[in-house]
Amino acid sequence: MTAALEGPTPPVIIGRSSSHFTRITRIFAAELRVDTTFQVVRDLMSSNAEDYGGNPALRIPSMRTPGGVWFGALNVCRELWRQSPLKPRVVWPEDLAVPVLANAQELVLQAMATEVSLVMAKVGGGEVTAHQAKMRTALVNMMAWLEENAGAFLAALPPQRDLSFLEVSLFCLVAHLEFREVLPTAPYSELTRFCRAFAARASVSETPFRFDP
Incomplete structure (x- = not known):
């Protein structure tokens, strides 16, 4: 057989x-x-x-x-x-060769990690510690920097690209802040404008945030 x-x-x-x-x-x-x-x-x-x-x-x-x-x-x-059979033009972190781009990627990833720590601390319960208060201040500071510099670093991305790790991670960060109710994102007009445009991609509608059963 x-x-x-x-x-x-x-x-x-x-x-x-x-x-x-x-x-x-x-x-x-x-x-x-x-x-x-x-x-x-x-x-x-x-x-x-x-x-x-x-x-x-x-x-x-x-x-x-x-x-x-x-x-x-x-x-x-x-x-x-x-x-991938497509091999699209992807901008990776090592391609970000000017400070505003490299710093944006660094702060996006730091903000994501900080948010995880804050969410897990909230899940664990208990009083807010000085370290948690510092993390929240750091997160607010990072979001303020990203908002202030969004126009500059998004414009500095190579125009001949299909995708960038920076844009995907930035979208996921901002969308997650609202999803987990960590920070309201309405004050970040530049970032929310970027997210609205990026959300037009089919890949975004195919991968919504949700809590797994």
């Missing part, structure tokens, strides 16, 4: 639909037309690395492929690009 032929195994993105870092990878997968499956991390309090795809940092997202597991949003996005 001849065994049935099996097609290639699609990559498995391991994360949560409510995670902004995870959403970056899902937007990239949609933009790059790479078929993936999704594995939800059910318990973010778990200390078992296997629940996070083997990531010893106990963080999401990861992506499991036949060649191995990739840890972190940027690593996952790079591998998705390598697997």
Whole structure:
């Protein structure tokens, strides 16, 4: 009896639909037309690395492929690009060769990480500590810088591009602040204007934030 032929195994993105870092990878997968499956991390309090795809940092997202597991949003996005049949023009963090662009990417990722810490502290309950107050001040400061400089750094991106890691991560950050009710984004007019334009992409409507059941 001849065994049935099996097609290639699609990559498995391991994360949560409510995670902004995870959403970056899902937007990239949609933009790059790479078929993936999704594995939800059910318990973010778990200390078992296997629940996070083997990531010893106990963080999401990861992506499991036949060649191995990739840890972190940027690593996952790079591998998705390598697997993409389209090979679009993507602007990566290392391509941001002027201060306003490099600083924007740094602050977006720092703001995302700070937001995660604030959300997890809120979930844990208890009184607000001095460190948490400092983190919130830092987040407000970072958002103010991004708002003030949005026009400059978005204009400085290479015009001949199909996608940039900066734009995807910036959109996910701003949208997540409202979704998790960490900061109101109405005061950030430049950032909300950018998000409204970016949200016209099909990849955004295909990857909405939601709480996994």
